[in-house]
Amino acid sequence: MINMTGDGSRMTAEISGDIDHHAARELRRELDDMITRCQPEMLVIDMGKVGFMDSSGIGLILGRLRAVRAYGGDIVIKNASREIEAVIRISGLSGLIAEGEKNETGVT
């Protein structure tokens, strides 16, 4: 489930629940609907209410990143837990995590 807020040019998508292969399809649909409608310059993905994410979440973020960057927009990830950040780090997408939020621990 996603709670979308914002003024159109800056949108926040607050995702709740687990992000896995099962959930990704519906999340993808909801995000793509909003992206097509608003073409936000900045899309903030708020992970504060996400309890679990595996590499399906990476596919989801990457797909949206391509769509948003295609028209010159960008994505920032906010409130990712340490566990979710560990998965994001493997994908090389750490650059999307909002500055000042990066958990520097656990790097090996």
Place this chain on the structure above:
Amino acid sequence: MKRELLNECRLSFAPLSVNEAFARSTAAAFAAQCDPTVKEISEIRTAVSEAVTNAIVHGYRGCTGLVELHMRQYSGGLLSISVKDRGTGIADIGQAMTPLFTTAPDEERSGLGFSVMESFMDRVTVKSAPGKGTTVTLEKRLSGRIPESSGQGD
């Protein structure tokens, strides 16, 4: 060191995506009996989710059967979880394990499943034959309550 089997659990389920959460939660519950840290539990949950998703998305693409989860706890804090399907199988295991390689880019599979498994577990072994199916075995030595000076997080 000879490892002694202390506990064991087998579970079979239909290859439906709704069972991904069920499988990883069950694996986490089994692992919880081995006194893991919060970080270890989270890593196991994620690695199992990746392996089970692979079995459902790739193993049973175009055919069906059961996904079999076999969880074993050994002495010395060693946990072993294998995820088996009797589906398609993998012709080139090395290629399948290469980061970013995927046979389903249109479904936005990132190709990072094995990278996540390898990063979160101590050992990942894959046995597969085309037409026979695939078994992925995930192994992790849990720190348990053995006193450690640092790096244990929680």
